[in-house]
Amino acid sequence: MILLRALVALAILWTTNAHADINLLKENKCDQCHRVSISDDEKNEAPDLFYAGEKFQESWLREFLTNPNNIRPNGYSGRNDFPKAIEPKAHPALNAKVADAVANVLLTLKLQPAGKSIEFGEPLTRGKKVRAKILFERNFSCSACHKGINLARKPHGGVSGPSLFNAGNRLQQQWIFDWLKSPEKYRKKGRMPRFQLDDETAIKLVKYIMTLKKENMK
């Protein structure tokens, strides 16, 4: 009985906390541009944050909030006037203390229910990486719209999709997998083609994307 009461109390605490959490994002005006909850009206000016806890790597997120860098050189592709390139404005930066609290909140935001959990195993060996690069640059045309890293170790590729040349530090591999398998879980309609990838191919692509890190560039 005591246990049950403790559980109930904990549950109440947790739900109220969750609300306080979203409020912190609102206090900092994140919701002016971003959707911070799945029930928010669709926003087209900036990428959604209501699943930030499964999308971003923690260290990248903390760094971005204090010291933001550009990811989408022509602005967010959800914009209705998107094919028209814009000069994106610098992202608002937070001071270290606020950034810390905001990151703590963002890291709790996840979609329910979670997708099936994948065992990714070891990072790609050199030989496998070469093959996976071909999937990325040739078979599936990913680099037509995304910047990766070329053999000269420079960022290279299209600019309509978010840059991926630092995705290995930025994104979680399970999220990339879920995105490739079912993008509609995250947003009704994007501009990226859908690929009916089997798990094995999707895992190869994910593991290739995870090798893309800015420290591997010249």
Next chain:
Amino acid sequence: MTKTWQKIFGLSFLLLFTNTACTSDTEESALNEPPPIVAEPPAAEPYVPAPEEAKPVQVTQKTRDTYQWYCSQCHGVEGKGDGMNALHLAVPPRNHTKADYLGTRTNQHLFDAIKLGGLAVGRAPCMPAWGNTLADEEITGLVNYIRELCQCEGA
């Protein structure tokens, strides 16, 4: 340029580009693998050309919006091959307002290129397969729209 030279030139272009990656420099050794199946082959639902007397084919607003939403990323808002990705690709996106090349292609070829991607029809691997994103009717609409843009008919 003579016809033969044009042919040789065109052919070597084709060979050059169909064997490389979309944007850079994938190592040769691993290139000789067959491409994985990206979308189902179109055999089940072949392209049905509009009947002769129905010309000019009406292009719906929905088709124009579909072109703007997806295709303009590479082919540009006016279809001139100057979308925002164009400068970053090894093979420039097709200019859909030019009849010289498009007039030599059948509607079926354009349909297949959109549905299955460039690689599957022996063209540049930069062109992704849209067969899992767009329904066959939508792709047919896009073929008709490209015909309107190039002011040319299928071969």
